[in-house]
Amino acid sequence: MTLLEVATIHAEPASLASARGQEVLARFPDAEVVEIDSHWAIPDLHGAEENVARWVRIKAEHLVLGEKKTLTVRENGRSADFIAPSTANGCAMACAYCYVPRRKGYANPITVFTNIDAIARAITRHHRKLGPKTEPTQCDPVDRVYDIGENSDCSVDARVSDNVADLVAHFARLDGAKASFATKHVNRDLLALDPRGGTRVRFSLMPRRDARLLDIRTDTIDDRIAAIDDFVAAGYEVHLNFSPVVLRERWQSEWALLLDELTDRLPEPVKAQAACEVILLTHHEGLHEVNLGWHTQAEDVLWRPEAQEAKRTGPGGLAGDVVRYRVDVKRRAVARFRELVARHAPWLTIRYAF
Structure with missing residues (x-):
């Protein structure tokens, strides 16, 4: 199955009538359009347990159009100084550890x-x-950094609409501010944009196994x-996102090999502007149950009760901790x-690790 084979578009009326909504429809002219009251409550998708077996197919075949009602900018201090209001939610990819489905239940296609x-x-305005910005932070010494992809992968979102292209252009003109997003998808169409150093792309990496x-x-x-290297040459700042770090047998030796590879393959100009973030795995009981319905092998390494402990989060989402x-x-x-980074990639600054 290709990444996107959109057959059904669920759309709120206002989004359907908008210029951006019409643009999305034009990209998928053969899709059936179904009007919905709210992108958070789609009876055939959200909360329907039988959809677990169709987890990946739903991501490829369904798309949702809605309006972002809450336009709050939130403090962060880790991946960015602030989290910007999302331009999308959900993803066509299906990473077994993704936290976004915790709130959406048994289906998680892209909502634009x-x-x-x-x-x-x-x-x-914010x-x-x-x-x-008067004082440097670990996010950036000069610019105020806004994460624009907290709940989605912007490289994939850019294949669905021009939202990401619009924000890249917006931050290219917004002095003292920088957009940032992590990605596991290489969308070379983004190389044709003109970020002028105003967007940081964080390529997510982990050992191949x-x-x-x-x-x-x-x-x-x-x-x-x-x-x-291509994204740096196109005017993006490129950092590395080592996430999630999964603790299992040989994890240290495999990360050492990846760090050695980066040291050997990346040219000096890329190394000079690079930094990284390190995020150890967090998981979720509800997501664990979902994964058992479609990808049990992943849970052999993600679910390790002997080494894990519960951490209560706020209301909403899948049941459990x-x-x-x-x-x-x-x-x-x-x-x-x-220690591994210091030994195998001493050129790489760790912005934060937790």
Whole structure:
């Protein structure tokens, strides 16, 4: 199955009538259009347990159009200084550890938010209200960084609408601000844009054995590494997102090999502007149950009760707790990962690790 074979578009009336909504319809002229009251409540998709067996097919064949109602900019301090209002939610890829389905239940196709102009204005208002960034942060020493892809993969979103292209152009003109998103998909159409250093792309990488098991429907690790230099040459800042770090047998030696490969393959100009973030796996009881319905092999490494502990999150989403590695296990693993980077990729700054 190709990444997108859209057969059905579920659309809120306002989104259907919008210019962005009409643009999306034009990209998928053969799709059936079904009007819905809310992108959060689609009876045939959300909360229907029988959809687990069709987990991947739904991602490829269904698309949702809605409006982003809450245009709040949230503080972050890790991947970015702030999280911008989402321009999309969900993904056509099917990474076994993805946290987004926790809220959507048993189906997680892409939802495109069509009120892109309102989203861009909200970002601009927030940035200008704060004024220039006066102190460096681990996110960036100069620019205020806004994550624009918290709940989706912007490289895939750009195949569905021009939302991402619009934001890349927006941040190219917004002095003192920078967009940022992590991705597991190489969309070379983004190379034709003109980011002018105003967008940071964080290519997500992990050892190949982990990627083959867990990064379902994503581009290969080879393809992602090969694209890094091209994106830097096109005017993007490119960082690395080591996420998730899954603790299983040989994890240290396999990460060491990947770090050695990056040291050998990446040219010096790429290394000079690079930094990375390190995120150990978190998982979820509800997502664990979903995965058992379509990808049981993933749970052999993701679900490790002997090394994990529960972490209660806020209301909403799939039933159950978020689980993370026990504090003592995680502390040792983070320290060891820092040692691996220092030894095998000393040129690479770790912005944060947790």
